[in-house]
Amino acid sequence: MNPMIWVIDDDASIRFVFDKALEANSITHRLFENGEAALEAIKHETPDVIVSDIRMPGIDGLELIKAVHDIDENIPFIIMTAHSDLSAAIDAYEEGSFEYLPKPFDIEQAISVIRRAAVHRVNMLQMLNQKAKADVAPVTEQTEEAEIIGKSPAMQEVFKFIGRVSKTDLPVLIHGEVGTGRGQVAKALHNHGERKGYKFVSLNMTSIPQEMVKYELFGDISKDLSQSAIMKADGGTLFINEISDMPMDCQNRLLQLIQKQEYSPIGSTEPMHANVRIIASTSHDLEEKIANGTFNSDLYYRLNIININIPPLRDRNNDIPMLAKHFLSQSAADSHTEPKKLTSEVLVFLCRLPWPGNVRQLKNLCKYLTIMVTGRDIQLVDLPSEFLHANTPQNKAVSPVATNKENASWQDLLRTWVDGKLKSGEHDILAEAVPEFEKVMLEATLTFTGNHKQESAKLLGWGRNTLTRKIKELNLS
Template sequence: MHQHSPRASKPFIALNMAAIPKDLIESELFGHEKGAFTGAMAQRKGRFEQADGGTLFLDEIGDMPAETQTRLLRVLADGEFYRVGGHTPVKVNVRIIAATHQDLEQRVREHRFREDLFHRLNVIRIQLPSLKERREDIPALAQYFLTKSARDLQMESKVLTQQSQDYLCSLDWPGNVRQLENVCHWLTVMASSREIQLSDLPPELLARAPSTHNEADWQQALANWAKQQLESPTPDTLQQALPDFERVMIKTVLAHTRGRRGEAAKLLGWGRNTLTRKLKDLDNS
């Protein structure tokens, strides 16, 4: 975003709010004057001054302390601030880009993030879906990270077999893109051959049961059943399958709810009368 903006020739300064001790955040953001506190041997410019004319990227802004939120709000409103220990206002022209993995609206409701600051920042929102919500990107991202790691380590780039690629796509990736990048770096170092086999993946990934495996298993079983039926096709193949499918679903859900029909009907997305009628139909079939 910075590189494709009119500010591209100006500084891009990044600061991770979660990585800075609470008592140092204001000094990091706004700088300090000589003698402002013990160890302040000289005047120091903060990230706002360093980014003047350019972009300041505040990562994990949801972790910003309440008092710093108040000071940031004033900078956004007035375009000026005071260094820690200073008495002269410093004017800056900075574009703010903020990011967080947290639900800021929820934190506002919990009074853990200022509502007025949230609305100041929430001008243009870009929501990035988690990696498990865009599994189709995993092969391209994995190959990019494998190539990058190989270049950094001055090694030949490795490639994923189709089986390994499919397995990576089936995982949930709670650490998102950073986790995938770390796995690819690990594979660049540890995989014994250029082609990365399923057995080359880190043990912790192989031990994790992908959430899609059970889904794939029953779908494959259904496909096998359909193929068998098509060997001697009848006009009512689907009509045979649907009652059996409903019977299995109803029995499974009723077992889960210990026979409580009202709760079972809700889980199935039906009304209680619908469930009662279907049970009667199944009993008669």
């Protein structure tokens, strides 16, 4: 991304400072002495961000916002003013300002705001582009993109399978523990296949009474056949979850459907043509079921032409930080709150848990934390007791003092953290602890001072240059 930044100010010294700072950061820019010159230039080119003084001879900053937004309302404006009063700030935001910088401001802070505004511009343009595509795209029953996240080698293999298999019409058998996301993989196969314009119908064998499965699946000739799963999925995909629990007579009927693309509704002797793709999943060992006589071996071999194995979460724990961040953002959006953040201690702890409920269990935990944790950062003591006492070596590191949030001092919590690290056999723990300690101190102080770096440095007992260096080292910019 190489954004074009315009700086508009009648003060030559302000233009000079921005010119040098933007040039030092390799940011493309133009300088204007007044708003009239900028309005003339915008007839020929479009900036990505505009930084403007609020009070200038001729057209002022607020009038300039109106004029520019009449041309392109998605250009972010950063308003500067030496008149840092409440009225000026309110006026700037009411006219559509992205940010408000009272003079004198820190030029590094201004560059950081400019970068954020440029990213905002890109995001807005992408969103508008997606909306435009959505407005002209044909409406289908199933348009949801499957939510499958992971960068681990095991998940990359799953992604490759989806890419290769989705365009075929062959049956697919998905193996995986409960909560690993078998349904989402099935949806992804549908969404990326030739049948994506038609329905994706899901049936869970464990949630339907055994005697009702055949009616739900194949329909009853004496009733409305259009309500059967096969008819609903006509042209699309029928996903049968936990197929190992399907009654044997239904297995035989399903085998006929896969072999001949036809089936007989209950009570009928006349076969009907079916145009559906079958995707099935199981959390059980089907070969063991065959040996026990509870699963049709012919059906197994028909389904098992292509099989996808989804790894349990404990076998891809390096995906947990990415998954947790996604689920916390998702939960925050649903709750209309700011996303919570897991501390590094909590992330390490979560990565060592056994996760019997897999991804679904992690998602539910993130929902709980979004609602129950009052602060922004999620600490170890915020986790429910069943997680703190889970069967993992890390649980030994959690002493009773760490589970009593109200009575524990920060020194007690730090001691608990150190004990946990030592008992886990870790080394060089200061290298992890000191940056986290400094990061917490910096974030809290910058928040307290309203991001004023000089005042923050004074409160922390650091020099101005030290604070600037620490911000860069800790990626707080």
